[in-house]
Every structure is written in structure tokens, then in C-alpha cells.
Ligand SMILES: Nc1nc2c(c(=O)[nH]1)N(C=O)[C@@H](CNc1ccc(C(=O)N[C@@H](CCC(=O)O)C(=O)O)cc1)CN2
């Protein structure tokens with residue numbers, strides 16, 4: 001299946017889940033993460049969910065990070081350039097939902113992405129090799145292209161991997177882990 005059909009398939013699968021089921025799965029994903037050996041770091045980058053697109057609710061993960069006193073980075077996207085700026089998430093950080101429905105910091109302390117040691121990745125589909133498909137604008141491919149090899153990349157999905165390997169191009173960056181509500185996959 002090509003990326004366009006996978007996007008369609010997984011958008012429909014998301015839409016087939018009730019709000020309660022999405023919430024249960026989002027919590028189960030956070031609990032799966034607790035079982036991974038990823039908690040000894042200082043800087044964690046996370047996405048804030050686009051409600052309209054029914055994304056995994058990362059609030060549960062944010063609560064874990066806050067309980068562990070981690071530094072949390074969130075982003076502001078530039079859709080013209082396809083790039084992101086990263087800011088420390090603090091108690092007093094003001095968020096504003098942008099035109100794509102992404103909650104973003106209004107201002108704050110900008111941090112270089114190079115500081116991040118763990119990054120949680122939004123995705124629509126993935127396979128058992130760690131290939132991922134997002135919305136197709138390449139924000140994360142660009143971001144990860146410049147990152148160091150030690151960075152832990154962790155996809156979050158409501159669903160299990162696609163059985164057929166996803167066809168990738170040279171710009172696609174695969175993930176090291178992916179977590180679903182009932183499984184954790186390690187690809188590295
Ligand atoms: N929560 C979250 N933040 C993120 C991402 C993400 O996937 N999720 N991104 C990951 O890269 C970047 C933003 N990428 C996005 C790409 C497309 C659309 C979007 O609204 N797509 C519509 C089509 C609209 C259009 O093309 O004009 C859609 O898919 O229905 C939103 C965010 C950076 N921040």
C-alpha cells in the first residue's frame with residue numbers, strides 16, 4: 001500500500017474509535033511507555049495533539065514527565081518552511097491553537113532541538129521495521145535528519161504495525177521504538 005492509501009486507511013481507523021476508546025488507548029500507550037528503558041534522560045520532546053485529527057492524547061505522557069521532573073520541549077511549526085522551533089514547556093507557558101489545530105506556545109525560552117534526548121513522534125501508520133507515515137509534510141523527517149544518532153525516537157500509535165513493509169524514500173527517517181496500547185516495539 002502506498003503512503004496516500006495508508007493515510008486514508010489509518011484516518012478512517014482513528015475515526016472508527018469512540019472518544020472513550022481513544023482516551024483508553026492514549027492512557028494505555030502512556031502505561032506501555034513506563035515499561036521502556038527511556039526514563040534516565042533530562043530532555044523530552046513531545047507533540048501536543050491535534051483534536052480535530054483525533055490524535056493520541058499525550059496529556060498522560062506529559063503528566064508522567066512532569067511527575068519525573070523532566071525538561072519538556074514543545075514546538076511551534078512554520079508551515080511555509082516546514083520547520084519547527086522548540087520551547088521549554090513551563091507551568092506558565094501560554095498555549096494557542098494554530099490554524100492547523102496544533103496547540104503551540106505563544107512565546108518562551110527557545111531551546112535547540114539538539115538538546116532533546118527522547119522525541120515522541122506523531123504518526124498515522126508504521127510497519128514492523130519502524131518505518132512511519134505522517135501527514136506528509138515532512139516536518140519530522142527534516143527535524144530528524146539533523147539530529148544525532150543517540151536520539152531516541154518513539155512513535156505513538158493507537159494501532160498495531162502494518163503487516164506489509166511501507167515503501168520508503170531516502171529522506172524518510174525510521175523510528176527506534178513504537179508504542180501501541182498493548183505492545184512496545186524496539187526496532188534498533
Ligand atoms: N500534534 C502534532 N503536531 C505536529 C505534527 C503532527 O503530526 N501532530 N506534525 C507532523 O509532522 C507537524 C505538523 N504537521 C501537520 C501536517 C498536516 C496537518 C493537517 O492539518 N493535515 C490535514 C490536511 C490539511 C492540509 O493539507 O491543508 C489532514 O491531514 O487532514 C497538520 C499538521 C508538526 N507538529
Ligand SMILES: Nc1ncnc2c1ncn2[C@@H]1O[C@H](COP(=O)(O)OP(=O)(O)OP(=O)(O)O)[C@@H](O)[C@H]1O
Pocket residue numbers: 003122132133134135136137138139140141142145171172
Ligand atoms: N530532510 C529533508 N529535507 C528536505 N525535505 C524533506 C526532508 N525530508 C522530507 N522532506 C520532504 O517532506 C515531504 C515528506 O513526505 P513524507 O511522505 O515522507 O512525509 P511523512 O513522513 O508522512 O510526514 P511527516 O514527517 O510530516 O509526519 C516530502 O515532500 C519530502 O521531500
